[in-house]
Amino acid sequence: MACSLIDSLGRRVSYLRLSVTDRCDLRCVYCMAEEMTFVPHRELLTLEELDRLASAFVARGVSKIRTTGGEPLVRKGVLTVMQGLSRHLASGALKELTLTTNGTLLAEYAEALARAGVRRINVSLDTLDAARFRAITRRGTLGVVMDGLRCAREAGLHVKLNTVALKGITESEIHDLIVFAHRQAMDLTLIETMPLGDIGEDRTNQYLPLTELRRLIETRWTLIDTPERTGGPARYARIRETGGRIGFITPMSHTFCESCNRVRVSATGILYTCLGQEDRADLREALRGSEADDALHATIDKAIQAKPRGHDFRIDRGGRPALARHMSMLGG
Numbered sequence: 337m338a339c340s341l342i343d344s345l346g347r348r349v350s351y352l353r354l355s356v357t358d359r360c361d362l363r364c365v366y367c368m369a370e371e372m373t374f375v376p377h378r379e380l381l382t383l384e385e386l387d388r389l390a391s392a393f394v395a396r397g398v399s400k401i402r403t404t405g406g407e408p409l410v411r412k413g414v415l416t417v418m419q420g421l422s423r424h425l426a427s428g429a430l431k432e433l434t435l436t437t438n439g440t441l442l443a444e445y446a447e448a449l450a451r452a453g454v455r456r457i458n459v460s461l462d463t464l465d466a467a468r469f470r471a472i473t474r475r476g477t478l479g480v481v482m483d484g485l486r487c488a489r490e491a492g493l494h495v496k497l498n499t500v501a502l503k504g505i506t507e508s509e510i511h512d513l514i515v516f517a518h519r520q521a522m523d524l525t526l527i528e529t530m531p532l533g534d535i536g537e538d539r540t541n542q543y544l545p546l547t548e549l550r551r552l553i554e555t556r557w558t559l560i561d562t563p564e565r566t567g568g569p570a571r572y573a574r575i576r577e578t579g580g581r582i583g584f585i586t587p588m589s590h591t592f593c594e595s596c597n598r599v600r601v602s603a604t605g606i607l608y609t610c611l612g613q614e615d616r617a618d619l620r621e622a623l624r625g626s627e628a629d630d631a632l633h634a635t636i637d638k639a640i641q642a643k644p645r646g647h648d649f650r651i652d653r654g655g656r657p658a659l660a661r662h663m664s665m666l667g668g
Contacts, residue, residue, distance in 0.1 A: 343643040347596055349397075350400060353600040354389075385623050389601065399429075401430065402435060403418065403436075407440070409435075415445065434457055435457055442481070442483075446493060447487070456566075457496070459488070460497075461499060462499050465509070469481075489520065498525050500528075501527065510552060522580075528544070546586050557578075558575065566583075593610075605619045607636065610643065613644045615643070
């Protein structure tokens with residue numbers, strides 16, 4: 337099965353975002369409701385099934401796998417999955433194995449991740465203020481994440497900070513976030529909030545277009561746009577004064593669908609070919625229906641051919657989500 341995954345629009349799928357759990361130890365106000373109902377453990381793919389599924393995508397030309405959640409490090413045995421997939425790094429079939437985390441368990445796992453072949457990680461950090469951090473996450477402790485960042489750097493991991501742009505919050509912190517990230521040789525990527533799942537909040541009160549935030553950044557810093565890419569949707573600029581890199585992910589104000597190279601698989605084995613659409617395919621059924629992978633590849637092929645042209649996110653007054661599915665199901 338060496339044939340690459342190319343959709344009906346000629347886009348080549350080379351990037352798999354693999355969720356290992358929908359659970360998280362935080363309840364960020366733009367991502368989740370305070371009271372959540374999670375998938376029963378019995379419905380999750382087993383560790384062996386996660387490996388088999390990811391390996392099938394590698395066999396079809398996927399060169400980058402990002403492990404996500406929820407919070408992936410709360411999944412028992414997640415290191416076993418990462419260590420198993422590292423064999424594809426050794427063979428050269430996989431170019432990058434990485435993950436996105438909220439950083440709460442990073443101090444415990446950073447060295448093991450590095451030993452498994454992870455070289456870069458994304459860490460969510462929306463504020464440098466401890467009280468504000470607690471309010472945004474509803475239960476987190478900023479110092480724990482800071483310890484995790486320190487341990488990640490000591491383990492040799494390159495860190496990119498992911499900051500969701502939040503109206504009334506990010507404007508007052510953006511300059512400090514840039515200084516904090518670039519002094520420690522970390523990239524900073526800004527992300528527009530997306531209308532996924534009922535979070536008990538009116539998202540119109542949260543949404544901050546990155547066009548506005550960029551104008552604010554340029555009152556102090558000189559941005560030089562660059563063609564650099566890291567395999568995802570971010571568009572990058574260098575800040576002349578720091579030499580550091582800042583990314584912009586704009587699913588609301590400017591889509592990037594024409595070059596989409598990504599698909600996502602939930603922890604229950606559901607393949608989503610677009611974050612902003614409900615098109616899906618059940619890979620768990622194909623996995624469990626046969627020890628051979630023929631049905632699995634056939635299901636993947638059919639889904640890729642039906643990959644939508646793009647999403648049509650919008651944020652309506654009243655906060656109604658565009659999709660009922662929460663961000664924690666797929667990790668964004």
